[in-house]
Amino acid sequence: SEKFPIVVSTWPFIEAVRAAWRAVDNGSSAVEAVVEGCSACEELRCDGTVGPGGSPNENGETMIDALVMDGVTMEVGAVAAMRFVKDGIRAANLVMKYSQHTLLAGEGASAFAISMGLPGPMNLSSPESVKKWSDWKENRCQPNFRKNVVPENDCGPYKPNNGAMTVSGDKRTESCEMGKIEYRPPLVGPHNHDTISMAVIDKMGHIAVGTSTNGATFKIPGRVGDGPIVGSSAYADDEVGGCGATGDGDTMMRFLPCYQVVESMRQGMKPEEAAKDAISRITRKFPDFVGAVVAVDKKGSHAGACHGWTFQYSVQNPDMDDVQVFTVLP
Ligand code: SD4
Secondary structure, eight states: OOOSSEEEEETTOHHHHHHHHHHHHTTOOHHHHHHHHHHHHHHHTGGGTSSTTOOBOTTSOBOEEEEEEETTTTEEEEEEEEOSOOOHHHHHHHHHHHOSOSEEEHHHHHHHHHHTTOOOSOOOOOHHHHHHHHHHHHTOSSOOSOTTOOOTTOOOOOOTTSSSOOOTTOGGGSOOOTTTOOOOOOOOOTTOOOEEEEEEEOTTSOEEEEEEEOOSTTOOTTOOOSTTSBTTTEEEETTTEEEEEEEOHHHHTTTOHHHHHHHHHHTTOOHHHHHHHHHHHHHTTOTTOOEEEEEEETTSOEEEEEESSOEEEEEEOTTOSSOEEEEEOO
16 A cells, blocks of 8 residues: 555564554654654563663673664664663664764763763663573573684583574584584574664655664674664665664675665665565575565555565554554565
């Protein structure tokens, strides 16, 4: 269907879409609606991987990556590896509105967010994130993000699914012998979505996109994923449409898939073709890649594409009484 206003979000984040829909239906701008929607997900701690108390890093600390983009002005605000402040999307929006910068990282991002009135500094851990981390730590002979390195005295009994997600057919379970194991990155999986990425077209036909995530579980501290990278996790241009992405951010950010989707639509591709094309550019080089994009054109036509998992995205537009979830097969 070709309809707007419209809210489109990665995954079945129903309450987040409802929150954005309420805002846009009441006449809020696309940017305001994206902020309300992503913020709802942060408060609900969607999937335990967005907002405070979600996915910890290698040191057990929860951090926040977030981004917002206004497709009218092409302004962007983003925060990366932000500590001590729970409101990722609001912090990103403050960067966009009240600074001349695009991306703030680390403690500088936290300090700016607090100086602009967001609550903090606060501990972003929760009992769940602490437990997730200590379980993983105890069974450390598990995949992490260090390639081809077996840290000394760091090869406890391997227990699948006791921390980072494993995928079926995964060779990592085979051996946990010192010096033999090949460390591979833990992949995102069906219950480790990690990211809300949302696009909204408001009543004026203006588009905005936003992303919020804790990033990859057990990442090396300091790692910045695709979340706060414009063109990677999200991109919008009023003249064309918008895009959101989710998945293995370390791979995706090398391809700027959302920039690619929007530019392909500009060249005349429909959302479905553009989404599939963006994914295939990644899988040609990385056949094991796990991820997805969702595309919406300026008229409100939408489609998703994915690889390595079944992807779901959520939509609300004037034809729908409530949020509808669409399933996309790889
Ligand atoms: C990341 N893109 O930090 C995030 C993870 C994710 O669905 O989106 N998972 O790599």
